[in-house]
Amino acid sequence: MSMSEDLALIFDVQGYSVHDGPGLRTTIFFSGCPLSCLWCSNPEGMLFKKRIMYNALHCKLCLKCNERCILLEKNCKDCQLLSCVEACPHQALRVCGKHYSINDLMRIFRRDRPFWGAEGGVTFSGGEPLLQEKFLHQILTECNKTHIHTAIETSAYMENCDDFLDIMEHVDFAFIDVKAMNEEKHRKLTSVSNKIILRNIRDLARCQKEKIRSEKLVLRYPVIPGMNDDDQNVEALIDFMQETELKVINILPFHSMGSSKYDLLNLNYEFKDLLFPSIEERAGQMANIAEKFAAKKIQCFIGSETLF
Amino acid sequence: MHNELKLFPREIKGQMSERTQKLLKIYYQTLSSVDNEFPYWYSRKYFELDNEVAAVRRAQALKEAFSHLTAVIFPGELIVMQKTMHYRGSFAMPWLSEGYFMSKEDEFYQASLKRGSTSADQHSKMGSGGGNVTKSFGKVVSIAGKFGIREEEMPALLELARMWYGKSVDDLGNKYEKMVPGYDCKEKIMRSLVCMFDSGYTLPQGREVINYYYPLQYGFDGLIKIASDKMSEVAGFANGDGMVGMNRLYNYQAIKLVLEGVQAWILNYAKEAKRLEHIENDLDQKQEYQEIYENLQWIAYHPPRSFKEALQLCWTLHIAVLNEDAISGLSLGRLGQVLYPYYENDLRNGKIIEEQVIELLELQRLKFTCVDCFASMGVVGGVLSGNTFNNLSIGGTDKDGRDASNTLEMLMLEAGIRCPTPQPTLSLLYDDKLDDEFLLKAVQSVKTGTGYPAFMNNRVAMEFLLEQYRNENMNIEEARAWSIGGCLETSPCSWMPLKINSDPKTYYIPGGSGQPTSVGVHFVSLPKVLELVLFDGVDQRTSESVLEKHNRKLNSYDELLATFKDYFSKIVELLVRCNNIQHDIWRKNNMAIFNSLLKPDCLSKGHLINELGYRYNATFNIETTGTINLINSLASLKKNIYDEKRMTLDELKWAIKNNCGYKTAESINSYSLMDQVKIADTEGVTRRELEHFEEIHSLLMKAPKYGNSEEYVDSILKDWEDWFTGMCRNYQSLYGHPLYACQISVSTHGAMGAVTSATPDGRLAGTTFADGSLSAYPGTDKNGPFALMNSATCFDHSRSQNTQLNFKLHPMAIAGNSGSKKLLELIRGYMRRGGFHLQFNVVDTNMLKDAQKHPENYRDLLVRVAGFTQYWVEIGKNIQDEVIARTEYGEM
Incomplete structure (x- = not known):
């Protein structure tokens, strides 16, 4: 077995993840992200450094x-x-942030494997796992070799589409976030354009149709009150899914559980003083949005009510 | 933004029947009540029979007591009878021990204080809510820290106690244990709480599985006839046994007497039911009394004919055994498999429907929840947290190794979900062969937050049993019959051939066939032993020299570990010898007769428990507490003192003596490490010193900790386990069998933590130890559950009777159907890795904190403590703090 001594910067390794893919999972959080979403719940992973x-x-x-x-x-x-x-x-x-070699991660996977159950495995998350592309590619290959189920949580933000598809070929299951359909709005909320993201999803969906890999692709839509929860955005998203023939979406109600981390990092949490609708109102809103998807025959899961 | 504290409720909630609800309400309003009926009649008869053969004398006394118990039936009950006339009643057994419930000024109490039999009481905390009577009020006197007795009964109780002074198992045992060389040191060990509790007179029986078979098969009349026939057969024959062969005659006579006593007790209840029937106006209730009368009248003589009668009989047998001796942890075994033939027959014949069965099982739960055991505060509060561990096992494999779970067990789970009460707690004997539907039903029960069932590994238990009972010819078939006795004590059982009514089939039902477990050497505090090692035998709390100086410099880790093992072995040897004597005194005058006759093979052999009448006798053990704090401490010593030389041993000892610059846990009334408060530099310590303490404490905290899958610590744990489980076998019980390791903390990690100085792992003085034997110290398992489980399975669990791992899960982490399946996968993973035991607290930590502040809102809140479930309000503060501090695995 030849393994490179390349290292990845990872800010957390979590066992017993229950909402990041089928079965029980070990989730790897890569440091660094090309996006900077205003509501990011893992701010310690935004930058590619400790x-x-x-x-x-x-x-x-x-x-x-x-x-x-x-x-x-x-x-x-x-x-x-x-x-x-x-x-x-x-x-x-x-x-927050530690260097891991391929060997380090494989050791953790071997340790956790007895506890995943038949369907579980590893989820690569972040930050943005694609940012450490070379390492990600290596570890995915290694997982494939050892029959470990792989999942990814990504923004799909990667310039080169072929590279993106190449990575996704090694992935058994993918969650991809679509934060806003309107390009300007997307730029405002995340600091980058959504062009690359939508292109990559399109291409991946096409591959999926042709049954290459990633036969399981679920879009995720974090619903941020007052930011991207307008009807226009929902409709555009539905259109996009119909166009790409994607059938499943997971809508995530906004939570502020990451807010304390902003204090710990001495960062400003933009949402701190905003007044949000109550939990009940939000639940109502989520149900409304879910209905719209359902009307167009798109399977919609709310929050942790995933398809597993 | 909505920042209000949101308490997450538990996902699954059941609805009990109206009848159960009414009776549960009575329970909530009932206090633990003590009366003198049983001890009065027992003592009176016993002292009349001076010079009678011991077994017969005890049997006569028991018969006298049973037949004089006042029968009380509560309206709405379908399953009747309780230990005493009180709904939640118990009584003192001064023939075991009498010092502890005397007033503090009394000479007996002072005497027991000196020899350490009451030191545990002083450091145990009793939950002050629920049915505990922790303070006297009105005409009710609080005794032993938990029980209430009517003021006018107090003089009689004291008189009874005086009658037994110098004659109880406690006093008589003490007279002879004093003859063990080094006895002085044993007293010091007990006083300093290096060991919590003597074994022979506290709870001499229990942590075992009852066997309901003989009365189910033969009925009381049948058994009395068997005893009479046997008497004719054995009278005057030694049968090749010159030691105790002749005793068989007296033993059968004793058996007969006790059977008659219990029979009379049942008939008293029948009579009471008839009386109530006569005066009752409500027609439905009248009818119910009539049925109760008929059932009792029948089972007093004959084998039961229906599920209801069988359930009633099993309950009656259970409390009869509990009235015979001070017992905690008398497990029901696999009652669902015992009663299945009756259930199946009734169902087939249209005599009963599922809903009725569930209601009966709910009522049975309530009955068990009312079971109190009168013992000292140290025992009841410090170990049991007020629970009496009547544990019901489900699942496992049958005689032929197939999945043994059945539909009645599904209903038992359902009854536990609908009627969440502490008892009987459920233990699922996990095997890969078990049906998924059954397992998922069990997971659903876990999600109610009651903590039951706990999951125990069928394979690991069988491996343990086959090794431990090899000399008593345990085979694989018998090993499959096992159940949990007590909270998680693997106990030997046997298959018995049951035939019922006209059913031609023979049902092989499992039932207990072994002696009590968790007897021998009770809880040895490993961190306390380490304290003695570091300070050359001196207890840091009392400054008393407990063990002889070892006079070693402890210059290397190996020397330190060797010294620890020396000290530990010395303590164990002394305790084995003293406790063997106590148990030997117990067996001479206080042997079980009723419990004995139920267990194979007393009835056929003519020997009771004391003459090795049971099929399996190698049940004595050595118990430890604080394993994880010991392991973490050893890791810290190795790293900080020996490997990296970050500090000297003297520096460390100095810091320990000064509690690393913190106040005492007691002064701030919190026993959780999180809440500890530093001393200010105005309080007699210099700023410079405080900084130094700080530096040392920081290094201790940063040392590697168990539960993170780190080889550095895990290898220390594995070495310890290999050595400890092996050394136990070097000692013999009074019955001539090797001892084994028992690794559960129950609630002792609270009291024992309270008397232990700061430990080298960074734990501060007086704070509670990590619970169980394999739970991580709160807050130190930083790599998640997989890493913890991996660390926990780094050694062979089958070399020990048990291990214990508690998990605290936020309800959100296992929400929905998929959450249930994922939890089951986690359990499976651990079992496949050879983990023995796993149990869950599904609760929002914020809710527990709220419950500590507003106990009045949480009378029905249940939590899992160690091997048992208990009402939050009935648990002592030190254990409450520990449960709150446990690492919660939340939504990730």
């Missing part, structure tokens, strides 16, 4: 971190030396 999380509740202001700091607070945000984290006696500082 991030320091600072928990003020644990901090006793002993300033041990300062004593050990080499940069002396210059360019603190870009620092990858992280000597302050090691110095903290209270676990108030934590690093």
Whole structure:
């Protein structure tokens, strides 16, 4: 077995994921994402570098971190030396992001495999797994070789469509997010155009039709109140799915569970002071949207009510 | 934005019958009640019969007590009879031990305090809610920290206690255990809570499986006839056994007497039912009393004819055994398989429908929930958390190795879902052969949040049994009959050939055939032993020198580990010897007679439990608590002191002595590591010192921890398990069989944590240990459940009677049908890796925190503690804190 010593930067490895694909799964969260969605629930994975999380509740202001700091607070945000984290006696500082080799991940997969059940496997998520394309390709190949079921959660944002399809050939199951159909709006919400994304989905859907791989492709639509929950967007999405003959969508109600992470990263959470409709109202809205999909014979799952 | 705290409810909820609801309401309003009827009649007869043969003397006393118990039937009941006249009643057995329920000023109490039999009481916490009487009020006196007795009965109880002073198993055992060399040290071990509880007089029986077979097959009259016939047969013959062969005559006489006593007790209830029938005006209720009368009148003499009669008889047998001795953990075994022939026959003949069966099973649950056991506060609060562990097993394999689950067991699960009560808790004997529908029904039950069923590994248990009972000729067929006794004690059982009514078929039903388990050496606190190792034998809480100095410098990890093993072995040897003597005294004067006659092969051999009448006798064990804190501590010592030399041993000891700069857990009334508070530099410690403590504590916390699939720690665990499970076999019980390892904490991790100084893993003084034997220390399992399960299965579980792994899941993590299937996959994965036991608390941690603040809103909230389910409000604060602190696996 020849394995490259290439490393991937990964900010979390989670066992017992129950909503990220069939069966029980181990989910790998890659650092770095070309998009920056305003509502991102994994902000620690937005940048392709190690991030320091600072928990003020644990901090006793002993300033041990300062004593050990080499940069002396210059360019603190870009620092990858992280000597302050090691110095903290209270676990108030934590690093998100660690390098893993193919071997490291395979060791984890072998450890977890007995617990996945017949249908489970590995899900690659992030951040954006496609950003670390070469490594992703290698680990997927390795999984295929060892008969591990693979899934991906991705934005499908990848310039070269052939490369994208090449990767997806190794994937057994894919979730792809469509955050907005209108290009301008998409740019506003995520900082990038949706052209590449929609093109890639189209091509992948075509391949699916021709039964190459990725026979299971589910779109995901995070419904953000006041941002992309307008009828126009829903209709455009339905049209797009009819055009591409995609049959399943998973709509995700907005949650703010990632908000505390923004504090830990010393980032500003745009949604902090926004007033949202109540849980009940949102549930009603989700049901309405689901109905619209259903009317066009598109199977629609809400939240964690997935097809598994 | 809606930021209000949202409490996630549990997904599955059932609806019990109206009848059950009414009776449950009575239960909620009932307090644990003690009266003197049984001990009065027992003692009176016993002291009349001076010089009678021991077994006969005890049998006469039991008969006298049983036949004098006042019968009380509550309106609406279909299954009747309870331990005493009270709905939730129990009574003292001063013939076992009498010191602990005396007033604190009393000389007996002072005496038991000195020898450590009550130290556990001082550090145990009793839940203050629910039916516990933790304080006296009005004319009710609180005794043993939990029970209420009428003020006017108090003088009689004290008089009864005095009668047994110097004669109880506790006192007599103590007289002889003092002759063991080093007995002084044993007292110190008990006082410092290195070990929690003596074995021979606290709960001398239990953690075993009852056997209902003989009365089901022969009826009381049939059994009395068998005993009489046997007496004629054996009278005057030694039968080649010059030691106890002649005893068979007296034993059969004792059996006969006790059978007559229990028979009279049942007939008293029949009479009471008749009386009520006469005075009742409501026609339906009148009819029910009449039926109760007829059922009891029949089963007092004959084998049961129907499912209802069989269920009633089994319940009666169960509480008869419980009244005979102080017992926790008398398991029902696989009752669903025992009663299946009756159920099937009734169903076929149109005598009963499923809904009726479910209601009866609900009522049976309620009956079991009312079972209290009168024992000391240390035992009831510190170990049992008020539960008495009447455990019902389901599933497993049959005599021929096929899936043994049946439709009656499905109804038992349904009754448990509709009527969520702590008892009987359910244990599912997991085998890959079991039907998916059955398993998913069990998962559905887990989702109600009651924590039952727990999942136990059929294969691992059978491997353990075949090895442990090899010398008593256990074979694979018998191994398949096993059930859980107590909370999760693998117990030997046998197949018995049952025939009913005119059905030509022979049903092989499983039932207990072994002695009690969880007897021998009770809970040895591993972190406390480590404290003694680090401080040369001195208890840091009391400054008492518990063990002789080892005088070693502990210069290497190997030396440290060797010293630990030396100390541990010394403690175990002393405790084995003393407890063997206590149990030996028990068997001379206090042997089980009713329980014995139920178990193969006493009735055919003519020997009771004390003369090895049971088929399996190698049931004694050595119990440990705090395994994970020990393992994490060893890992931390190895890393920080020896491998990386981050600190010296003296520095570490200094930090431990000062609790790493934290206040005591007791002073802030929280026993969870999360809540501990640092001392301020104004409180007699310098800022510099505090910084130093901080640095050390940080290193201790950062050391590798169990549950993350890290070789560094897992290898330490594996080495320990291999050594510990092996060393147990070097010791023998009083019955001449090798001991084995029992690794469950029950609730002792609370009390034992309370008296233990800070440990090298970063745990602070007084805080609760990790629960069970394989649950991670709260908050330290950072790589998720797969990694934890992988660490937990790094050694061979079948070398031990049990292991225990608790999981706390947020209801969202297993929502919906797919959630159920995924949970089942997780269970399967663990079992296939050789894990023995797995159980779940499905609850939102925020709800538990809310329940701590507003207990009045949560009278019916159930949680899984260790091997049992209990009402939140009846659990002590230290265990509540631990359950809250457990790592919750949420939606990921």
